[in-house]
Amino acid sequence: MSKLRGRRIDGILLLDKPTGISSNAALQQAKRLFQAQKAGHTGSLDNLATGLLPICFGEATKLSGFLLAADKGYIADCRLGYNTDTGDAEGQIIQQRALPELLDAEKIQAIFAEFLGIQQQIPPMYSALKQQGQPLYKLARQGKTVARAPRTIEIIALTLLSFSGEQLQFHVHCSKGTYVRTLAEDIGERLGCGAYLTALRRVTVGDYREMYSFSQLESILQAQGMSGLDQCLLPLETALPHFAVLCVSPAEALRLTQGQRIAVETCYCAGTSVCLHREEGENRVFFGLGEIAVTEEGEYVVMPKRLLNEA
Missing domain, CATH: 3.30.2350.10 (Pseudouridine synthase)
Structure with missing residues (x-):
């Protein structure tokens, strides 16, 4: 299996697509600019159209469907x-x-x-x-x-x-x-x-409004380098602003990443999707989506639904 070229970056770029090019052409230009291994856009704009085109880099592509479904x-x-x-x-x-x-x-x-x-x-x-x-x-x-x-x-x-x-x-x-x-x-x-x-x-x-044009991104790259460009990327969880958040311990997070379920409080309804955050000291790290379920014994649990690859 050939190794992917480019940088492993995860995040969401709010691109201001210019007129006269396709959404896919804008995606490829952004991918080259960020030297990214993996990228995808969330909802095409006609060549004539301009404006907000969210670009998902890396693991953010796993959440692109939620942006496609947004108003x-x-x-x-x-x-x-x-x-x-x-x-x-x-x-x-x-x-x-x-x-x-x-x-x-x-x-x-x-x-x-x-x-x-x-x-x-x-x-x-x-x-x-x-x-x-x-x-x-x-x-x-x-x-x-x-x-x-x-x-x-x-x-x-x-x-x-x-x-x-x-x-x-x-x-x-x-x-x-x-x-x-x-x-x-x-x-x-x-x-x-x-x-x-x-x-x-x-x-x-959805809730996204601010965006960067290619000229702005190129100016940032020239002045600050790749680290400056990376500061333009939004965290993955911003694609899920209306989801409930469930914080779990590192041990519980490990069980979820191994495909196991963990018990949760009964404040959630069965079928509810939740953003999973792992506690790391005073910080919380988003690592994917879970879904609330009820066991035959009536116990509320969360099942892993769509987890990020943090390797």
């Missing part, structure tokens, strides 16, 4: 009165319509209210979703349209930021799997004039 926040810019074949500015204009008369911010915000809540959304043809192993966007480029199953999403908040002529900007707080391009098109149809996305910026992923 997201976006600032979207739209052009009213037009539709494109892709739903964004990268496509060709296929329809033009006049804007409604007497359209104002109050009327737009009232229409926004109709989009709040849990709903079904049909993914766009120009997406990376696959059908029978073929990405939808490849089929779309061939002029083909296929049926797509609707997906359950939630629009938690939708706020108008600005409106002037054909230009509309809004902030949306939404669940995972929401296509903001489709939302923009749906808003345009509800307004009766059509719309397409001209810019999209992701500003939040």
Whole structure:
């Protein structure tokens, strides 16, 4: 088995992805910059989009699913009165319509209210979703349209930021799997004039907000070296801000790492996932996830669920 190249680093980088490159290209650039052995991103952004792209290094990749499932926040810019074949500015204009008369911010915000809540959304043809192993966007480029199953999403908040002529900007707080391009098109149809996305910026992923651009990271590297870059990484447990924390002794931690269960207090419900912290003097070290279970005898225990490799 070949040895992995690069540094063994564990942590989460909040990257400000630039426009014009894919999420995977941004991931590979960050991986090279940090000279990391292992890295993965948590939720793709379109080439057109910018903003928050969490990059998981090393053992943080074991927690990437929790970031994929987190709510997201976006600032979207739209052009009213037009539709494109892709739903964004990268496509060709296929329809033009006049804007409604007497359209104002109050009327737009009232229409926004109709989009709040849990709903079904049909993914766009120009997406990376696959059908029978073929990405939808490849089929779309061939002029083909296929049926797509609707997906359950939630629009938690939708706020108008600005409106002037054909230009509309809004902030949306939404669940995972929401296509903001489709939302923009749906808003345009509800307004009766059509719309397409001209810019999209992701500003939040769960509780994450602050982010580093590549230029900032390169400046830190030049001024402080690799140790300075490493200071930009967040601890792994920040991916799990709403999880209960269970502190265990070193002996109990060892038993868990060996696949054994340990007894716990009954303040947890069966099935609850907990962040496991090992006591080391006055410090606590995160070493993975556990799950609360109840034995046949009625005893509450924690089972190892997803542990970090600390070797």
